[in-house]
Amino acid sequence: MSLVSCSSGTDSAAVQTASPEASAAEAEGTASAAPLQTPGIQNLTFHSEALDQEMRLSIYLPVGYSTEQHYPVLYLIHGYGGKETDMIAGLGLHLNADRLIEAGQIHPLIIVSPQMDNSYGLNSSPTYAVNDPGDPLTTYNGMYEDYLVKDVVNYVDSHFSTIAERDLRYIGGISMGGFVSLHAALLHSDVYSRAGGHSPALFLDDWSSVGGEYGLIRFLYPTEAERQERDPLILAKDRDLRGLAVYLDCGEEDSYRFYEGAEQLYTLLKDKGVPVEYHLRAGKHDGEYWRAHLDEYLIFYAGRTN
Secondary structure: OOOOOOOOOOHHHHHOOOOHHHHHHHHHOOOOOOOOOOOEEEEEEEEEOOOOEEEEEEEEEOOOOOOOOOEOEEEEEOOOOOOHHHOOOOOOHHHHHHHHHHOOOEOOOEEEEEOOOOOOOOEOOOOOEEOOOOOOOOOEEOEHHHHHHHHHHHHHHHHOOEOOOHHHEEEEEEOHHHHHHHHHHHHOOOOOOEEEEEOOOOOOOOOHHHOHHHOHHHHHOOOHHHHHHHOHHHHHHHOOOOOOEEEEEEEOOOOOOHHHHHHHHHHHHHHOOOOEEEEEEOOOOOHHHHHOOHHHHHHHHHEOOO
């Protein structure tokens, strides 16, 4: 399958260089067996029933984390061609979280970034399959929606001191991860109360940047019927979204012009009365843009006014 990724070295390459502080925190928090119950970043694996695979998680526990308390959880999804460590250590998000928690601007929270491969978070096949092994930009088939919404959430709630309620469970992501997060939240608003699409991969009718008619569209929407069941822009029209709040943003120089889809989704949600905000800001489709707005993202999800 010929595919031009929606990162093509943009999403993943832009976020993989972590600060020295991030690298140290990640190394100290690496889990080899049972998850650690101490503040910091840890990377671990668990078995997904939906995919029948060992899958990776990167998890941030806030300063002062204690099993005597219970915390909201934010799930953050990486971009196409990326990996689970991009979102926390890669972007330095833990440093923003530590600072905002100390300043009293956000509630202490757990942040989880799961391995999503290049799957777009879809239940695309009953069996797991890598479509072109060896190609880092190949697509992945499997029950990824079930893996994310069921397996990951259940694992985190059963192994960490979470508040296992939808009102304090949030999901967001960059680029492909924005699609994944919006798709999951629109279909499962009983699981998540807040959703964010940061430069979200929302395609309208121009697929030229992702392989044209023989590229990504054949994976995402192989038939019109499947598009009706998957496209966040269509799901937003028909779903009961009471209790869901949405945050959308994009750089005005986004090379994929994802601001067009974000603006359309914003209008759809606003017309339905869904609490939604949309920010078109200076910047491109890269790590520099996302890093510049991490504070805004965290305040949306876990701000003290929420």
